[in-house]
Amino acid sequence: MAKLKKLEDFRAEIDQCVKCGACRAHCPAFGAEKHEGRVARGKVALADALLKGDVDLEEKFLLDMSQCLLCGSCCAQCPNKVHTEEIVAATRREIAKRKGLSTFGKGVGTILKHQGVMNTLAKAGGAFSKLLFKKIPDQSGLRLRFPAPFIAADRTLPPIAAKPFRERHPEVIPGVAGQPRVLFFTGCGINYMYPDSGEALLKALKFLGVTVLIPQDQVCCGLPAVSAGAADTVESLAADNLAMLRRCEYDYIVTACASCHSGLTQIYPGMGAEFDEFKAKVKDIFVFLVEQGLPEKLAELPKADQPIKVTYHDPCHLRNHGITKEPRAILKALPQVDYVEMENAASCCGLGGTYSVYHYDTSKKIGAKKAASIADSGADLVATDCPGCIMQLQDSINHGGGKQRSVHILDLLADALP
Numbered sequence: 001m002a003k004l005k006k007l008e009d010f011r012a013e014i015d016q017c018v019k020c021g022a023c024r025a026h027c028p029a030f031g032a033e034k035h036e037g038r039v040a041r042g043k044v045a046l047a048d049a050l051l052k053g054d055v056d057l058e059e060k061f062l063l064d065m066s067q068c069l070l071c072g073s074c075c076a077q078c079p080n081k082v083h084t085e086e087i088v089a090a091t092r093r094e095i096a097k098r099k100g101l102s103t104f105g106k107g108v109g110t111i112l113k114h115q116g117v118m119n120t121l122a123k124a125g126g127a128f129s130k131l132l133f134k135k136i137p138d139q140s141g142l143r144l145r146f147p148a149p150f151i152a153a154d155r156t157l158p159p160i161a162a163k164p165f166r167e168r169h170p171e172v173i174p175g176v177a178g179q180p181r182v183l184f185f186t187g188c189g190i191n192y193m194y195p196d197s198g199e200a201l202l203k204a205l206k207f208l209g210v211t212v213l214i215p216q217d218q219v220c221c222g223l224p225a226v227s228a229g230a231a232d233t234v235e236s237l238a239a240d241n242l243a244m245l246r247r248c249e250y251d252y253i254v255t256a257c258a259s260c261h262s263g264l265t266q267i268y269p270g271m272g273a274e275f276d277e278f279k280a281k282v283k284d285i286f287v288f289l290v291e292q293g294l295p296e297k298l299a300e301l302p303k304a305d306q307p308i309k310v311t312y313h314d315p316c317h318l319r320n321h322g323i324t325k326e327p328r329a330i331l332k333a334l335p336q337v338d339y340v341e342m343e344n345a346a347s348c349c350g351l352g353g354t355y356s357v358y359h360y361d362t363s364k365k366i367g368a369k370k371a372a373s374i375a376d377s378g379a380d381l382v383a384t385d386c387p388g389c390i391m392q393l394q395d396s397i398n399h400g401g402g403k404q405r406s407v408h409i410l411d412l413l414a415d416a417l418p
C-alpha cells in the first residue's frame, strides 16, 4: 500500500535550508501579511523544532502551519530547492497524527473517501440550486443564500452540475483508427462544477480523432486532503485510482486541472514506485494538444473580425512543473482571441486548498493583487487551466468590482472549433 512520506523523511531537506531569505519576496502569504511565520524559512524552522521536540503544538504553531498555500513559489526561488510546500504538508499530517484532524479535515476526509456521498451531495446541491444559491447581479457566479460552515457568505461560487460530467458519458468514446487512446482524469472540479469544460475537452479530442476513456471508478486525486493533512484519505484515494489505472488500457492520461496533474505526477510517485509507470503517461491537456499539432490546425481557421482580449493565469501546480508555454500556445492560436500577457501572471491566485477556507481574508488580499493585474492588462477574460483557480479568480474579480470573467482555456477552444 502506497504511503505518504512522514515528517522525519524530510530531515535532510530541512537541513538544507540556509535561512538566506531568497524565498521571502515570492511568498504570497508573506506578501499579504509581512509576518516571518508566514514565510518558508520560518515554517522550515518550525518543522525542524517539532522534529527535535523543541516546540509544542500550541496555537501559534498551528496558525503558522495553516498559513501556507502549498504553492511552491518559495521552492522555485530557493538556491537549495527546499520543498517547503511538502515539508508543511508533512507537518500538517504530523499534527493530525498527534492531535487528530480538524473538523474541516474530518469532513474533507469523509466526503472524498466515499464517492457515493460526494455524488449524492453534489446532486442534491444541483437539484436545490435555486433554493441554496442566489445569482450575483451580473451573473458571473452564485452566492449562498444561507450561512454555511466553512464557506464565506461573500464568496462567489460556480453552479453545481445537475448531472456530474462522468455520468453523462460511456466509459469509451471511440475515435479514429491510428489515433491515440487517452484516459481523461476529470478531477472533481470538472465533474461537479465545470462539466462544460469537460465537454469542451471531448470536442477537442474528437476533432483530433482521439479515443477517450472516462472510467467511472476514478476518484478525487486527493489534493484537498493533502492540504488538510488527512493522510489516510490521500492514501486510500491513491490506491483506488491505482486500481482504476491498472484496469484500463490507454496511451496517455490527460488532466485539465493543475491540482490533478500535480497529484498524479508529484504526490502519487512520492508514495511508491508502483506509480512510476503511470507518471510517464500523464499529460496536461494543452501539452497533449500541442504535441498533436493543434496550434497548426487552429491557424487554418478564419480569424474573427472582433477578437476578445484574453490573458492567462499560471496555476501554481503547472508553473512549478514547467508547464507555461503550451496553454499560451493554444490561447494565442485561437482565431477569436487577442492574447495579452499580464503582469504577475505566475503569482498565486490565493486559493491554496484549505488556506482559503481558514484564511479567507488573506486569500482575498492575495486575490486582489491578481484581479488588479487582470484589470491592468485590459483583458475581458482571464483564461486558465485549473477549476480551482477559475473559481478563485472570479471571486477576486467580483470583490474588486471588475467585469472580467474567468474561464477554462478549453471553453474558448470549444467555441473556436467547428
Ligand code: SF4
Pocket: 026, 027, 028, 029, 030, 038, 039, 040, 043, 067, 068, 069, 070, 071, 072, 073, 074, 075, 084, 085
Ligand atoms: S509554499 Fe507558497 S505560501 Fe507556503 S511558504 Fe512557500 S511560497 Fe509561502
Ligand code: SF4
Pocket: 016, 017, 018, 019, 020, 021, 022, 023, 024, 040, 041, 044, 074, 077, 078, 079, 080, 081, 082, 084
Ligand atoms: S527555503 Fe530556500 S530560499 Fe528560503 S530561506 Fe531556506 S534556503 Fe533560503
